[in-house]
Amino acid sequence: MKGRCASLLFFLCLGLSQSLSAASVVFLNPGRTHEPFWASYAQFMQAAAGDLGMKLEIRYAERNLERMLDQAREVLQGENRPDYLVFVNEQYAGPEILRLARGSGVKLFAVNSSLTPDQQSVTGGTRERYPDWIGSMVPNDEEAGYLMAHSLLEQQARRAYGQPFDVLAFSGVKQTPAAQRREQGLMAALAEFPQARLRQLVYSEWNRDRAYNQALQLFQRYPDVSVVWSANDEMAFGAMKAATELGRKPGRDVYFSALNNSPEVLRTYLDGQISALVSGHFTLGGWAMVLLHDYDAGVDFARHGGKDREVRLFMALDRDKAKRLLRHMEQQGYDLDFRALSLVGKTSAPDYRFSLEPLMK
Template sequence: MQPCTLIRYLVLCWTLLVAWPAGAVTVAFINPGKSTEAYWVAATQAMQVAARSLDWQLEVQYAERDHLRVLELARSLVARPPAQRPDYVILSNDNATGAELLRLFDGSGIKCFMAFSRLSAAEEAQLGGPRQRYKDWIGSLEPLAEEAGYLTAKALIQQGRSARAQAADGKLHLLAIAGDRSTPSSVRRNEGLQRAVAEAKDVVLEQTIYAGWTRDKAAEQADWLYERYPAARLVWAGNDLMAFGAMQSLEKRGGTPGKSMWFSGINASADGMQAIQSGRLAALAGGHFIAGAWALVMLYDYHHGRDFADEGLQLEASMFVLFDPATARKFEARFGQRYDSIDFRRYSKVLNPKLARYSFGFAQLLR
């Protein structure tokens, strides 16, 4: 047996032996990101805090940015004996895996919830929404990704104006480094960027390229972008890692982020917080990592008879904060990279019967 095959076999055997505590409500999360990736680690940490607050059992499995591994993990959950399957599974439609995931879980007895990134409009037109074709798909919660793209682009453009970074034609020339073409949240961030550019009138969006959310790929692509568009002084990135990659390329050419070019990013990572405080990043939005934790609150209420359907089966919530140095310092002082201080029970309708509507913004957690 090949080593890779053996490892996957042993992982499958381990998952088949999972024994949940008797009577515990169990949730699995197929994390599409890497176990070393700041954003997805933060998402997991927040979910673990929420699960402890609600006295639920949470199992997290990382797909390591491998969309085929996402499907493999789903199959392993379904392959468990019924008594060892989780009650719920939280999924994200990264790389357009959502439709196939719903098909895999159909009839398994595991209720599915989409968080972070839901199905695209085209996918929903074909498959229907929650509780229609796939009865065990009960709902979704997605951060307003368009908002993140818009806020960071608008702040970046304003910084470019303040720095008088216009080219000889009197316009600001901007490069965009996006995540991927198929993840709905990536598409919507790009739409936010495009809205900000359309409003600005004095900005030229030279080109949008896709770096797969990675630092190395962004650095590689920035090398030739800078050669092709020498007038560009602004770089919008779909996450912080890609912004850092583009900065790396600039520094290799002798430039200085925040002085010779200006960058924006998305994510509330420790490196991002430091970069916004030092001026290396001109704009940073984040807080959406909390979406999985809020999803657990919704599932808790659903499980205890308070269906979220009265607010909608597919919710979008404003979760992004546009960080400046002051709010970045507040974030670091309040949380660092730990979220144990958040009492998620406060946001449950079951535990707070007077709560009429969910409040899922991140800004409230910084007050």
């Protein structure tokens, strides 16, 4: 009996020890709680944290810069500080978050939008003036903007038989690096199609209702528009609603692009109303958790691909890929083994291999 009790006590203590030593992470989510993209982003991070044995807390800023900075201050200067803080340089908030972190002992990691070159000329880069800012990881936003635009323009060019055609563009928050880089991709694609005339680019701040109200005016101002590029799915849905109300048929009269991974956008693409769909960056927070897990275990990701990395996560989807991604989105924990991507104990592994491919199986 004593032996059984001793064994039970040993395993209880082991479990407690592992719980106490689990790396703790706070993610400052710049989006809204019920915003499809940022909600799925958080879910993917939670799936990674659970699989990797990490503690993750997510705080939503609800698209409010002051709220995000207040949350950063509370996390970094409060009593119960995490081991790591993951943040986004939304609305150029990065330098202030770094300043708040000074002397906190919390390690910082930037995702999705890192500090711009102009900002880093003042703050320094990772592991420089702010040594606890240990790394960053961003997706290939410019390529995403290009992939959407090129697909749309190519489809319309075939339909227009060389004749000029009109284009509208809906971008996100003007002060967000991700939006700016997606616009750069759009402009690169437009340069390849001289017959495409960009009538207007507006900033819809990633918001469906704002894009809807803008599109109602724009479609009437430019009645011959046949291509609509949107930097995310919410804005695409707003523009599509406006087009439909004005008697235009998405996927037939007007080609629309979208970017994201919600079941809604995947199904809309599969039914033909969206003509070009790109996805992948919702996984980035989960991959960041893998890097932090390994760093905490003594495997520095800087030696396996660099402390700052741009990962080619965005992928143009076809119908088969969209179906496969939708199937994973609907499964508990995305049916992924995040530990398989860790380099802990894998001395021969040269680098991390993050992509959307695991969700294409």
